[in-house]
Amino acid sequence: MKLTYLKRGIAAVLMALCAHAFLPGKAHAQEKSWDTIRIATEGAFPPFNLTKQDGTLDGYDVDLSNALCERMKAKCTIIAQPWDGIIPALNAGKYDAIVAAMSANPERAKVVSFTIPYAAGGLTFLTSKDNSLADVPYVDTLIRLDDAKDADSLKDALAELNTVFAGKVAGLQASTIATEFFHKYLPDVEIREYKGNEAELDLAAGRVDMIMASLMYLSDLVKQDGKENLVLFGPRFGGGLLGQGAAIAVRQEDDALREKLDAALEELKADGTMKEISMKWFGFDVTP
Template identity: 35%
Template sequence: MKTSQLLSASLLALGLLASAAPVQAKDWKTVTIATEGAYEPWNLTLPGGKLGGFEIDMIEDLCPRMKITCKLVVQNWDGMIAGLKAGKYDVMMDSIVITDERKKEVAFSAPYASTSASFVAASGKLLPEAKGDTLKLGTDAKTVRAAVEPLRAALKGKTIGIASGTVYTKFIDEHFKDIATVREYSASADTMLDLKAGRIDAAFDDVTLINSILAKPENKGLAYSGPKIGGLVFGEGEALGFRKADADLKALFDVAIKAALADGTMKKLSLKWFKTDLTPATP
């Protein structure tokens, strides 16, 4: 019996030592990053299949800072979180806005950008583009509803296109689904194609994407409709997503992102791709 007690005590001690031992962080040498390759100008697929855009340039700056080799793979947005959690890649990067809901699923890096969104429609239809400052909205639903009432009136009975699974999808569902038909698409590019074809009356998306769309000669019939909308209603800003278990990898990217913000690299890339400074006020 004493032998049994001693063995049990020894096993217990070993168990306590094992539980107290620090978990060894993974030695990150190569990291696989998933991006959509179809959310211009954040990320896009160039002729020949090469990826380009703001986030691609950003990664080409961040990875050497961390002395990590980064491999980019293409993944549709609607399956990106599931693929990350399944271990298909280590990081997801697709103009992903930090939200409380998404924090339940993944860990986020420090934000590297903060953008706004707007409606776009055929020129001369719905509301004209609002000139002046971006309409900054918070998280109080009643205040937001009051601010968007003119837009609700203009879109009553219309069909609105929105890319599914984005922070903008929730906004449209909460404030417009009761007065308009909301049609969801797997990608923003498909939304814009249906808008051009007249199958929907308006689309709602990130202003950086809309600017890119409107700059193309073939889209000259489209225009902003109403004000640009930003603020905490859409979350804390754009960031990279990680598995919650990979806190060490997130920490590496946090340091690199904050360094790129501090030395002006992020601002330089923002001006290159967006023609405006989208860097967040605080990293």
């Protein structure tokens, strides 16, 4: 008999624990005052976010996060997380926000919610100077996928790209908007998907002919030592499935946190702090 009581006792404790773990969910999240926030970044996408030689994180995203936390009077920890698992880990509760040059696009907005954008510039292409694609000129005007007045230039640009991309291979980072862009707008072009930014190595080795990525990232890349052989080309795209620019991602139930971040971003925009950080890392203003 004693054993039965003991068993019942254990069962009751276990059930209580389970109930605690599963039931409160939302109520618990709303109670949170967000004075401590865990932020994830990739740490491999300079100048947005990078890992320094000593292992610490730095970059535009990191400086911006620190400025935001200062405004919100929150204690923040910033951790590095590989890109391909960055959204699942947010939803699994490993951290509370992603500040990693993530474009706020409709596909992602189905699983996370985004703050207002904090950097915008669109996406463009990169190739090496000895590739025939280098003959395609770089056009510094943004073609918006969702804007009716850009519809004609979009059609022309895609028609031209489809011709010059015949027989070429694009190296793209998996789970980025660039891959989505190719799937939807240039489905006939052969693509290879990489976990991180190894596509750059394969561009240098001549295994792929081009890369598509954020202009802000690529324009910094071509300035680096040893990358003199790389050149931007083609048109610049934004809007639609490419999103409105980089934004901070939070879990969908964490509205309070999103509103807090939105307010702080507006402040940083208004008083010029965002521009200051942007000048430091990009050399030009990426404030949307």
